[in-house]
Amino acid sequence: MTFDMSEESEWVGPPVDIEMIRRAQEVLQVRLPKSYVDLLFVQNGGILNNRCFPTAFPTSWASDHVSIDAIWGVGGAYGVDVVSPSMITEWGYPEIGVVFGITPSGGHDTVMFDYSSCGSNGDPCISYIDEDRVPRRIANSFSEFLHGLVSCRDYGDDAD
Template identity: 60%
Template sequence: MMDVFEEDDYYTGPPLDIDMVYRVEGDLGVRLPCSYIETLLVRNGGTPRNRCYPTDFPTSWADDHFEISGIRGIGGSWGIDSSSGRGSSYLISEWGYPEIGVVICETPSAGHDTVMLDYSECGLQGEPAVVYVDEDRVPRRIAQSFGEFLARLVPCGSLE
């Protein structure tokens, strides 16, 4: 697996173990994608090296892409299960994101847009697609899987 994260600890949770995965899956009522868990086993969330995602639609960020600032892990204050006001359930409620799955990324807009695992077509135990949710709160499919999402992230300088 390529080195996804920068050395910066920001957005990084405690070392991940399988019990944490089972607990959060039970708490959120979903099966997390294997590619997401494998990534978090290397580093439990953090600042990705490649932070921009090309799109074929305009976003509130740019005409042809959006940027993420962090990938959320499990546990800690930035985890998808966090009770600190940064967890997925809280963000969905606070920002009015669609109730289709799990918020997995932090964006520079601090809530105006996000990236989510979308379980609406596969069911809560299936392999979720990845969607971008902009200010209009309409989920737009950007990848069939978390692995595809990671693979399509590029350095932001390549798009500007």
């Protein structure tokens, strides 16, 4: 299971239906990745079991990984359709797609669905955005991203 179901979380949105997905895509003007949408039907966002993703480059968080506390779903107070546009504006993230991950830094860095290579109807890669606001690809798809998450204990972190 991707989500930590043992913890109550403000990041879990209301149960998802097709209309919520359609509205979110309309607001964001992109087609959300199928693997992300499929996950939302299991649980609409929340705290992750494995919260670290290895990187081949240093991040503001660590020399070899990024930490993601939770992912946003759609709808509700913390849906990507509500939060992502304001996060892009507030934090000056590049306009390449959709912010979907919550990092421990509280906005100084993030992860995004990156549509810059595939267009708004394509299958986006996942990019890490650090304080320099340069997108760095960390996974070729959301599915690859999910399968690449590891326990932060692997890095000596106590985050999960």
